[in-house]
Amino acid sequence: MSCEPWQCAEIAASKKANPIQKPEIAVAMIQKASHPLLIAGSNLTERLMEGRPAIEFVIEFAKASKVPVVATAHMVGEFFKRGYHPAAFMNAMEIGQRVGDPSWLGLGGKGHPDLVIMVGMPYYMQALILSWPQTLCTRPQNHDS
16 A cells, blocks of 8 residues: 655645554554544545445444534535434534644534544645644744743
């Protein structure tokens, strides 16, 4: 499995992800999370897995794991067509900013997400969204005495 971007001229991020090679590791991360969140992007109906739209796998995953789903763009209608009602829907940039805001208490005020899974988003958009929490985490600390 590779994490090399296929868009060689569009490298918006300075760091690449490391793929999780073993499903057991992903399962453990999801089970350990107190407030996981899945953000479903606009490409889920266009991407196929085993001949089926990826959105169908996301629905199966969400039902089995009980991870709340935030549908972006027009995806809320696609979820409704398939009989699944996501926990929320908003545009990708808005949910990205909320996830990056440490004062946001998550969906329903139950707690800030401690694990965010993003699927079906264009690479350039996902890189931009992920730069917001990275900026917050790498902000220099003021150590005045």
